[in-house]
Amino acid sequence: MTTVLLTGAAGYIGSHTWLALQAAGFSVVGLDDFSNSSPEVLERLRELGGRRPVFERASVTDAAALDAVFARHRIDAVVHFAAFKAVGESAAQPLAYYANNVGGLVGTCQAMQRHGVKTLVFSSSATVYGEPKYLPYDEAHPLSAMNVYGRTKLFGEQILRDLEASDPAWKIAWLRYFNPVGAHESGRIGEDPRGVPNNLMPYVTQVAVGRREFLQVFGGDYDTPDGTGVRDYLHVMDLAEGHVAALRYLLDHGASITTNLGTGQGTSVLQLVQAFERASGRPIPYRIVDRRPGDLPAFWADPTLARERLGWRTRRDLDAMCADSWRWQSANPQGYA
Numbered sequence: 362m363t364t365v366l367l368t369g370a371a372g373y374i375g376s377h378t379w380l381a382l383q384a385a386g387f388s389v390v391g392l393d394d395f396s397n398s399s400p401e402v403l404e405r406l407r408e409l410g411g412r413r414p415v416f417e418r419a420s421v422t423d424a425a426a427l428d429a430v431f432a433r434h435r436i437d438a439v440v441h442f443a444a445f446k447a448v449g450e451s452a453a454q455p456l457a458y459y460a461n462n463v464g465g466l467v468g469t470c471q472a473m474q475r476h477g478v479k480t481l482v483f484s485s486s487a488t489v490y491g492e493p494k495y496l497p498y499d500e501a502h503p504l505s506a507m508n509v510y511g512r513t514k515l516f517g518e519q520i521l522r523d524l525e526a527s528d529p530a531w532k533i534a535w536l537r538y539f540n541p542v543g544a545h546e547s548g549r550i551g552e553d554p555r556g557v558p559n560n561l562m563p564y565v566t567q568v569a570v571g572r573r574e575f576l577q578v579f580g581g582d583y584d585t586p587d588g589t590g591v592r593d594y595l596h597v598m599d600l601a602e603g604h605v606a607a608l609r610y611l612l613d614h615g616a617s618i619t620t621n622l623g624t625g626q627g628t629s630v631l632q633l634v635q636a637f638e639r640a641s642g643r644p645i646p647y648r649i650v651d652r653r654p655g656d657l658p659a660f661w662a663d664p665t666l667a668r669e670r671l672g673w674r675t676r677r678d679l680d681a682m683c684a685d686s687w688r689w690q691s692a693n694p695q696g697y698a
């Protein structure tokens with residue numbers, strides 16, 4: 362049985378990928394330092410997965426801890442999620458972001474190298490495409506970063522390209538996520554950001570459940586169908602299954618790949634709000650306010666390459682994303698607290 366180490370395994374995308382990998386027959390070892398996640402996730406995964414999760418509490422910046430994990434488990438591949446991801450926070454704390462996101466990636470790869478593990482899935486982001494030269498973004502689109510968080514992902518990608526060039530035994534999947542939303546259909550795990558949510562969907566769900574008074578819509582005068590920002594939202598379980606497909610590709614084809622993971626469809630803020638109201642039956646009061654600095658008006662994915670090379674495409678639509686988000690938040694009004 363192939364054993365996969367997930368760094369950042371207790372996080373939003375990590376926890377959903379954990380379930381998808383188990384369902385696909387992989388053995389999973391989860392690793393997390395709980396700097397941006399809750400230990401309660403492990404209890405939920407035990408309940409959903411039907412077995413006690415194999416878990417190691419450690420930071421990806423702790424080389425000795427990583428060596429101990431590789432010594433304790435026979436790891437065949439790694440999926441690296443562990444990273445801080447708040448764009449605004451990254452501007453205020455660049456060193457923390459570079460130490461954790463870039464330093465943590467380097468440390469994880471060094472531990473892999475010491476233990477002869479050279480199959481890696483890297484959690485990247487559409488943010489590496491920067492200002493759109495054309496849309497939809499395909500994998501050939503020029504790369505640039507518009508903020509510290511984005512630079513940690515761009516530098517991470519380039520570090521891994523140098524690593525692969527230095528040793529072709531490395532098989533790496535660079536996965537460029539668009540906007541993950543939604544939750545596992547059970548409603549037992551989901552997105553639980555700390556403090557005020559930066560991202561749209563968790564803010565909407567917190568308004569719906571009564572934790573926030575109203576949604577601020579950042580800008581109503583963009584050159585988009587209804588003037589509000591357009592993004593490519595994909596269901597987190599589709600994204601999780603994209604990681605299964607990417608791992609299978611690396612293990613079966615023994616070749617690296619860089620690919621978008623998105624639906625190929627753009628959705629505006631107000632379209633998402635309306636879909637959520639339909640799915641939840643709850644009104645989402647909002648006020649249109651100034652644009653958020655650094656936001657792009659619109660972007661979405663060209664999903665062709667993942668379909669052709671990974672045999673993966675998204676299957677869940679916006680209504681399912683909203684219904685599953687609501688099921689999670691209504692059953693867990695305070696998240697995992």
Ligand code: WQD
Binds near residue numbers: 540578590653
């Ligand atoms: C989506 C749309 C906002 C909140 C960021 C990172 C990206 C990834 C996902 C980590 C935009 C609007 C939002 C709100 C709003 N993070 N909005 N009111 O900015 O596309 O991407 O998060 O991997 O790397 O850059 O996502 O959810 O913040 O915003 O109107 O309270 O919703 O203006 O149009 P974004 P988002």
